[in-house]
Amino acid sequence: MSVRGVRGAITVEVNEEAPILQATTKLLHEIVRANGIVPDDICSVLVTVTGDLDATFPARAIRVMEGWELVPLMCALEVPVKGSLEKCIRLLVHVNTEKSQREIEHVYLGGAQVLRPDLTKS
Known part of the structure; x- marks a missing residue:
């Protein structure tokens, strides 16, 4: 078994609590699925x-x-690069898995699909 990183990102339309929480849940559910x-x-x-x-x-x-409830979580700010994607939430999930790096499915939803079009499913 190895530890692998699963990446994902999603954008929201507005800086409000409900949309941020909903988008985070949606992204994590899709990564898990x-x-x-x-x-x-x-x-x-x-x-x-x-x-x-x-x-x-x-x-x-x-x-x-x-x-x-017991999964360790940490929030941080992205590096503020000029011209970068706005209103974006990113997840890096560290998981114990038998999957190879190539088998991991990274998830980019909404406007975040521009970040990694090579990993975005059509």
Whole structure:
């Protein structure tokens, strides 16, 4: 078994608590579905947001999900590069898995699909 990183990102339209929490939940659910992950397989989750999203901590959405109460979570700000994608939430899920790096499915939703078009499913 190896520890693998599963990446994902999603954008929101507005800097408000409900849309940020909903988008975080949606992104995590899709990462879990695509990779067959269960909370006990998770080492930790790093959540980052762009500086224009400060209405809430996105990790709050994960903390209240059944089975995720003990998963270590950390929120941080993305590097504020001029001209970069705005209103974006990113997840890096560290998971114990038998999958190879090539088998991991990274998930980019909404406007975040521009970040990694090579990994975005059509």
